[in-house]
Structure formats: structure tokens, C-alpha cells
Amino acid sequence: MTVVLKSAAFRAEREGSWRELERILAAAQRHGIRSLLPQELSRLPVLYRAALSSLSVARATSLDKNLLEYLESLSSRAYLAVYAAHRHPLEALADFFARRFPRAVRAHWPHLALAFALLLGGLWAGFALTRADPDRFYAFVNPFLSQGRGPASTTASLREVLYAREDAARMLKSFAMFLFTNNARVGITAFALGFVGGLPSALLLFGTGLMMGAFGALYASRGLSVEFWAWVLPHGVTELSAVALCGAAGMALGQALLFPGREERRAGLSRRGREAAVVVLGAVALFFLAGLVEGIFRQLVHAVPVRYAVAGVSSLLLGAYLFGAGRAGGRT
Amino acid sequence: MSPSLAAEPAGRAHEVVTPEGVPLRLEVAAAGDRVGALLLDLLFIALLTAGLLLPLVALAMVSVVGVDLVLAAAVLAVFLVRTFYFVWFELAWQGQTPGKRRLGIRAVDAQGGPLSAEAILARNLTRELELFLPMIALFAPGAAFPGAPGWLALLSLGWMLAFGFLPLFNRDRLRVGDLVAGTVVIRAPAAVLLEDLSIRARAAHEFTEAQLDVYGVFELQVLEGVLRGAGQPGHDEAVRTVAEKIREKLGVEGAAGDDQAFLEAFYAALRGRLEKRLLFGRRRRSKHDRL
Numbered sequence: 001m002t003v004v005l006k007s008a009a010f011r012a013e014r015e016g017s018w019r020e021l022e023r024i025l026a027a028a029q030r031h032g033i034r035s036l037l038p039q040e041l042s043r044l045p046v047l048y049r050a051a052l053s054s055l056s057v058a059r060a061t062s063l064d065k066n067l068l069e070y071l072e073s074l075s076s077r078a079y080l081a082v083y084a085a086h087r088h089p090l091e092a093l094a095d096f097f098a099r100r101f102p103r104a105v106r107a108h109w110p111h112l113a114l115a116f117a118l119l120l121g122g123l124w125a126g127f128a129l130t131r132a133d134p135d136r137f138y139a140f141v142n143p144f145l146s147q148g149r150g151p152a153s154t155t156a157s158l159r160e161v162l163y164a165r166e167d168a169a170r171m172l173k174s175f176a177m178f179l180f181t182n183n184a185r186v187g188i189t190a191f192a193l194g195f196v197g198g199l200p201s202a203l204l205l206f207g208t209g210l211m212m213g214a215f216g217a218l219y220a221s222r223g224l225s226v227e228f229w230a231w232v233l234p235h236g237v238t239e240l241s242a243v244a245l246c247g248a249a250g251m252a253l254g255q256a257l258l259f260p261g262r263e264e265r266r267a268g269l270s271r272r273g274r275e276a277a278v279v280v281l282g283a284v285a286l287f288f289l290a291g292l293v294e295g296i297f298r299q300l301v302h303a304v305p306v307r308y309a310v311a312g313v314s315s316l317l318l319g320a321y322l323f324g325a326g327r328a329g330g331r332t
Numbered sequence: 333m334s335p336s337l338a339a340e341p342a343g344r345a346h347e348v349v350t351p352e353g354v355p356l357r358l359e360v361a362a363a364g365d366r367v368g369a370l371l372l373d374l375l376f377i378a379l380l381t382a383g384l385l386l387p388l389v390a391l392a393m394v395s396v397v398g399v400d401l402v403l404a405a406a407v408l409a410v411f412l413v414r415t416f417y418f419v420w421f422e423l424a425w426q427g428q429t430p431g432k433r434r435l436g437i438r439a440v441d442a443q444g445g446p447l448s449a450e451a452i453l454a455r456n457l458t459r460e461l462e463l464f465l466p467m468i469a470l471f472a473p474g475a476a477f478p479g480a481p482g483w484l485a486l487l488s489l490g491w492m493l494a495f496g497f498l499p500l501f502n503r504d505r506l507r508v509g510d511l512v513a514g515t516v517v518i519r520a521p522a523a524v525l526l527e528d529l530s531i532r533a534r535a536a537h538e539f540t541e542a543q544l545d546v547y548g549v550f551e552l553q554v555l556e557g558v559l560r561g562a563g564q565p566g567h568d569e570a571v572r573t574v575a576e577k578i579r580e581k582l583g584v585e586g587a588a589g590d591d592q593a594f595l596e597a598f599y600a601a602l603r604g605r606l607e608k609r610l611l612f613g614r615r616r617r618s619k620h621d622r623l
Contacts, residue, residue: 063603083445088424195461269512270442277457280453281457
């Protein structure tokens with residue numbers, strides 16, 4: 001006589017459904033989950049739950065090591081297939097700009113307010129300090145960015161930069177892309193620096209403000225304020241907002257790390273990190289727009305009123321988008 | 333596949349609880365596999381960039397389009413590939429990139445939920461800090477910080493090392509991006525269902541309860557490993573040695589050519605005994621456990 005163990009009988013009874021699940025998973029792995037037939041797709045979650053239940057039963061009743069390992073692995077594979085992100089990247093992108101990004105920005109309003117305060121504080125400090133002593137300009141402005149401008153420059157040469165034509169007309173598009181990638185990289189870094197406490201992100205914001213303020217003071221000292229801000233603001237509205245967003249994301253990360261509150265630190269960090277990453281991706285898109293305006297529009301349009309009009313309209317649009325978009329509809 | 337004799341899984345386990353409430357043990361990917369996957373991906377990024385740039389250069393050479401447009405496209409392409417290569421593939425391939433796929437590893441949510449797009453973004457946007465920025469600072473300090481002194485390059489090397497080696501200092505091999513996103517990189521599970529050994533047993537051997545109480549689960553599963561090793565070098569010898577040892581312990585005599593059948597019968601009987609006890613809530617882990 002042959003005694004069939006309970007666990008062997010259990011396996012004989014369930015093995016068919018495991019094999020079916022295995023087959024569907026193999027197909028999904030080879031050709032993507034989208035290639036599955038409708039009936040296979042509808043079987044997948046059923047079979048997944050059956051495998052999980054088999055695993056629970058086997059853990060309690062079977063001592064066949066190979067069977068336990070197999071069920072563990074099968075359940076894990078099915079779990080990963082069932083609970084993976086199944087959206088096409090492009091589809092996710094559309095949803096991102098329509099809802100997720102503006103929502104994430106609004107969720108970060110305290111950090112964003114602090115970021116703008118740091119930017120404006122830096123601006124004010126840079127302006128006031130450079131007004132008091134023009135030589136401080138060199139302390140605040142990276143020589144790489146000043147393009148030779150400084151308190152020693154003549155008013156005419158300073159003015160010329162605001163309406164630069166020289167080689168710009170030929171290299172507009174590459175200049176725009178260079179500005180964009182550079183800014184985006186700095187922005188992403190500002191976010192990532194949140195992991196070391198967020199202080200570098202805050203410093204970056206303040207430093208950007210200082211530099212702007214120093215430039216403002218330099219131009220103000222030559223009576224070119226109106227034209228200078230007409231030069232800065234058309235792209236500056238978008239670009240500085242993006243800088244502020246990245247800085248805010250970095251500070252949110254730093255906050256989660258340093259002041260986790262009631263939440264467990266690691267859980268808080270990953271929750272904040274995910275939200276902040278959404279803000280940063282949106283900011284990268286804003287940098288792209290700002291790069292286009294800075295690299296192309298600014299070089300082609302020199303009329304001061306038009307420049308101010310563009311700055312005004314873009315700040316209105318940006319504000320309306322970030323404040324209003326994605327409010328309708330349920331939470332995702 | 334060769335069944336291991338060890339009772340514990342080889343790698344570090346990361347346990348997730350599925351939304352259905354069942355805990356699953358996932359094996360954390362080895363550091364070497366992570367590095368291998370990263371190097372492969374960096375290679376693919378380089379190839380992809382070259383593949384995008386070469387046609388652009390060719391276009392500029394034959395001056396079909398202006399230098400400006402080509403340069404703009406090149407700058408944009410390099411940036412997009414570098415920044416979004418990982419994000420794109422992890423979104424499209426459920427936590428895998430080409431490098432990860434080749435090495436058989438994947439990123440999953442550490443808590444057991446679905447791997448969200450936000451998590452993928454967060455875990456990859458920090459690469460700028462962890463990898464690319466220090467690399468630039470190391471190889472071209474002038475580009476990152478004009479006029480930077482040598483000690484700054486050294487500092488960034490230390491930075492890269494500190495963040496690069498972070499995975500070695502925690503149990504789940506988490507890098508900065510994993511911490512920020514709440515993800516963990518695991519070995520993609522793969523196991524094969526082999527035949528149930530208990531149904532092979534013939535009734536030629538009978539065992540008393542006292543004989544079956546000699547061993548526990550650990551010994552049973554070691555025996556399973558031995559029996560599943562058929563076809564491997566040294567299998568016959570292992571079977572003979574183990575059979576002798578068990579016979580000695582049980583105090584039974586055995587025929588010479590009978591070892592395999594004896595072990596199979598003993599395996600089935602022992603498993604039956606231990607599983608019956610399991611149903612009553614008593615798991616005897618090894619022979620050292622009390623009855």
C-alpha cells in the first residue's frame with residue numbers, strides 16, 4: 001500500500017492552477033503584460049490569489065522544501081506582475097502635467113513660501129550690500145556667469161549685454177538648450193541635496209538671490225534698472241519659480257530627514273521623497289520653457305514693454321496653472 | 333538546478349506583506365549584481381548617446397541642417413538620455429532597466445505596495461547627486477566649479493565614495509535613491525517545481541514511531557536535498573553514506589542495493605510524521621528540538 005501524504009494530495013489538487021499561472025507569467029515576462037489575451041489577463045489575479053492561498057496552506061502543512069520555495073517564488077513573481085506600474089510612460093506623463101504636478105506643488109506650499117522668502121531675502125541682501133559697496137559684486141557673482149560684467153564695466157558695455165545680438169542670432173537654439181540643461185541639472189541637484197539635510201538647497205536659493213541682487217544693484221547704479229529687469233523677468237519668472245520649486249523639494253526632503261515628527265523617519269523620507277520628485281520633474285519642464293524664452297525670445301525681442309508684457313502674462317499663466325490645475329476629479 | 337542543503341535561503345531576505353496580507357520573502361539583490369547592472373546601464377547610456385549623436389554629426393557634416401539646430405538637439409539628447417534613461421525603463425519594464433534585466437534584478441516597493449511612478453522618479457533623480465555630479469567633479473573639476481582647487485576634487489571623490497558605498501552599510505542594500513523613494517532592489521524570483529519525493533516511496537520499509545522521532549525538519553530537508561541531487565557527481569556515494577548513517581541511528585539492517593529505496597521510504601515516512609505533528613501546531617525544527 002502507498003500512503004499519500006496530505007501535503008502531496010494538496011499539491012496534486014492545486015498543481016494545475018500553479019502551472020497555468022506559471023505559463024501566463026512566462027508569457028508576460030517575455031512579451032510584456034500587454035501582450036496577454038483578455039482571458040489570460042482576467043485569470044491572472046484569480047490565479048495569483050490562489051497561489052498566495054496555496055503558499056499560506058503549504059507553509060502551515062508541508063515540509064517539502066522545494067515546494068515551499070517554488071510557491072514563494074511563484075507568488076512573488078505573480079505579485080510583482082500584478083502590482084507593478086502598468087501605465088505607459090507617455091500616458092503617465094499626460095496625467096502628470098494635468099493633475100499630479102500642480103497638486104504636488106500645492107501640497108508643498110509652506111516649503112515653497114520659504115523658498116521664495118530665501119530667494120527674495122537673498123535678492124534684497126545682494127542688492128543692498130552691492131549698493132553700499134560695489135566691489136561686493138565680485139563676491140556674490142560667479143565670474144563664469146558675469147561674462148566679464150562688473151563694477152569696472154562701462155555703462156555702454158553693460159547696456160549692450162541686455163540687447164546682445166552678436167553671434168546670438170546664429171546659435172539661438174543651442175544656447176537655449178545649453179541654458180535649459182544646465183539649469184535643470186542644478187535644480188535636480190538642489191533636490192538631491194535635500195538628503196544631506198536640505199541646508200545646501202536653502203543656500204543655493206539664497207545664493208541665487210544674492211547674485212540677482214548684485215546684478216540688480218550694478219545696473220541700478222547706472223540707471224538701467226528698468227531695462228535690466230525687462231531682460232531678466234521674461235524668463236526669470238519661470239526659471240526662478242522652477243529654482244524655488246527644486247529648492248522647496250530639497251528642503252522638504254531635509255525636513256523629513258531632520259524633523260520626522262510623528263512619522264517613522266524612513267517612511268516619512270520615502271513619502272516626502274516621492275512627492276518632492278514630482279515637483280522636481282515639473283520644475284525641469286519649467287526650466288525647459290524658461291530656456292526657450294531666455295535663449296530665443298530674449299535675443300530676438302528687444303522692446304522693453306513687450307518684455308514686461310511677456311513676464312506679466314507668463315507669471316499669470318504659471319500662477320493659474322499651479323494654483324488651479326487638477327483640482328477637479330477624485331484623488332489619484 | 334541544484335538544491336542547496338542549507339536550510340536558510342542564500343541571500344538576505346526582505347519581507348514584504350502583500351495587500352492580501354500574505355508575507356513574501358524577497359531576496360535582496362547582491363551588491364555585485366547592482367554594480368554590474370549599473371555598469372551595463374552606463375554602457376547602454378553611452379551607446380545610446382553615441383547612437384543619437386552620430387547621425388546628428390553626419391547631418392551637420394553634409395550641412396542639411398544648421399549647426400545650431402544640430403548642437404541644440406545634441407545637448408538636449410545628452411541631457412534627456414542621461415536624466416531619463418533609468419526613469420523611462422523602470423516605468424516601462426516594471427522596475428527593470430536593460431542592465432537590471434540582464435542581471436536578473438528589479439526594483440520594488442519596500443512596503444509591498446505597487447511600484448509607483450513617483451517612486452521611480454525619486455529613486456532616479458538622486459543619481460545626479462550620487463553618481464553623475466561627483467564623476468564630473470572628479471574627471472573635469474573645471475566644468476563643475478571653475479577654478480576649483482584640488483582638494484575640492486578630492487572632497488567630491490569622498491562624497492561619491494560615501495554615497496556610492498552606502499548600500500554596503502545597510503541590510504537591505506539601500507542606496508540614497510532607495511531611501512528617498514522607499515524602494516528596494518531584489519533578485520527577480522525564479523524557482524522550479526520538482527517532483528514530490530513522497531509519492532515515490534514503496535511500502536517495502538516500515539518504521540516505528542520511535543524511529544521516526546529521531547529526526548526533525550532540518551534533517552528532513554537535508555535528506556530532501558540529497559535525494560534531489562540525482563545525476564550530480566558524488567550522488568551515489570552521498571546516498572550510500574546517508575543511508576548507512578540513518579540505518580545505524582535507527583538500528584536496522586539493510587541490503588546493499590537498497591539504499592535509494594530505503595531513503596525514499598524513510599523520507600516519506602518521516603515527512604508524514606512531521607507534517608502530522610505540524611497540523612497539531614508542533615513544528616520540530618531539528619533533532620535537537622524537544623519532542
